[in-house]
Amino acid sequence: MASSPTWFEEGVEHIWLPYTQMKTATPPLPVKSTDGVRITLADGRELIDGISSWWAAAHGYNHPHIMDAMKAQLEAMPHCMFGGLVHEPALRLSKRLANLLPGDLNRAFIAESGSVSVEVAMKMAAQYFINKGEKRSKFVHFRGTYHGDTLGTMAVCDPEEGMHGLFKGMLADNLLTDLPRSPEEAERFAAFLKVNAPDVAAVITEPLVQGAGGMVFHPAETLQWIRQACDAAGVLMIVDEIFTGFYRTGTMFAIDQAGIVPDMVTLSKALSGGVTPLSVCVARDAIFDAFYDDDPMKALMHGPTYMAHALGCAAANASLDLFEQEDYAAKVEAIQHQLMAELAPCGFMANVKSVRVKGAIGVVQLEDASGLEQLKPLFVEKGVWIRPFRDIVYLTPPLVIEPDDLGVLTSAIREVLSGT
Ligand SMILES: *Cc1c(COP(=O)(O)O)cnc(C)c1O
DSSP: OOOOOHHHHHHGGGOOOTTOOTTTSOOOOOEEEEEBTEEEETTSOEEEESSHHHHTOTTOBSOHHHHHHHHHHHHHOSOOOOSSOOOHHHHHHHHHHHHHSSTTEEEEEEESSHHHHHHHHHHHHHHHHHHTTOOOOEEEEETTOOOOSSHHHHTTSOTTTTTTTTTTTTSOOOEEEOOOOSHHHHHHHHHHHHHHGGGEEEEEEOSSEETTTTSEEOOHHHHHHHHHHHHHHTOEEEEEOTTTTTTTTSSSSGGGGTTOOOSEEEEOGGGGTTSSOOEEEEEEHHHHHTTOSSOGGGSOOOOOTTTTOHHHHHHHHHHHHHHHHSOHHHHHHHHHHHHHHHHGGGGGSTTEEEEEEETTEEEEEESOOTTHHHHHHHHHHTTEEOOOBTTEEEEOOOTTOOHHHHHHHHHHHHHHHHTO
8 A cells, every 4th residue: 555644644643533442443544535426545546435424425425516505605604603593504404304204393403413413302302291291201212223422312222332331320221122023012012112101201213224233124014113102102202314314215214114203303414415414303393382382491402502504504405406306216226126136146155144125225244243344454455435344244325326336336245255
């Protein structure tokens, strides 16, 4: 490899990387620029992106429509405080999301990161009951889910993901159970929720796919059963679409496949087209109404400094333009077919446990994941950016990827896993 740039050599001693054992990890790769589905490294090598920058860059990188919208917004106003002041990009975005989301999901609280939007949803649920004169301090969450890295969201992650053992005593005590995957399990779940309802503000789940938990799929019925159980028990339902939103599973939102309306939905990642940090928690009218009062103490007590960031909202509006102008459902369907056809041969390889595809998510799960770390550099050698984790090698490519480039990604997986 060519020598690294000076900024890398000088700065790498001072940076702290995510989810990384800094002592033993192989050094990160310096990136120079991005374009379309390609990442260019400082030494000039190009990688085809199979991950979309943690599932966010749905339209690929540097999309001219998003770049132009951001340049125009930058000239007018990159950011302005959202307390007592509002601006067009945020209000347009809120109206558009209300139109796109099902039912009466009509009120948007716009924040920066996904974790914060989940915190906001949890706070809304808890205060909803406080405002009604009830104290409910717990959340029901499911094995295998991921909802963020802050202390509040860690407490509704899978205990392993939230590292509950390590942070014992610091995380809120919530109620963990299994996702209902059959009518019998749905009945058991409904009974469990009913018994615990007096303490439970909301049930929180990821729809159709548990992403960070290892790309595990569940049927749309699961969401219907949870919705029914919540209705029967008088408990709110939060659906975290931060990974699944914006066509990743084939429809605009994963909940569209279940035909349900949660009480709160969280969105982030592809919300801004992967360009700026931006998230939103959208609530139904009945939630908003519980805060709408003459009593100032019944107001929602939350307000991040950079909330409703104007530049981010402009990017999100431009991203929504693209989703509206082009047929992303067809794009994802084509990706799904290609992933199925080209990853299927992995199913016959030794050490492969399963191959599964949903929308623009392709997963090869291994029997024995002990060698996964060593595979990472092999993908880079083949000119692709693929990051195996847990026991899976997976693809979540930009939704605009062309068949030839997707073919390079899938053949890299076949070759690396078969050792050729
Ligand atoms: C990524 C993710 C989050 C956290 O979002 P951040 O922006 O990283 O805080 C929450 N929930 C789900 C389902 C996610 O995939």
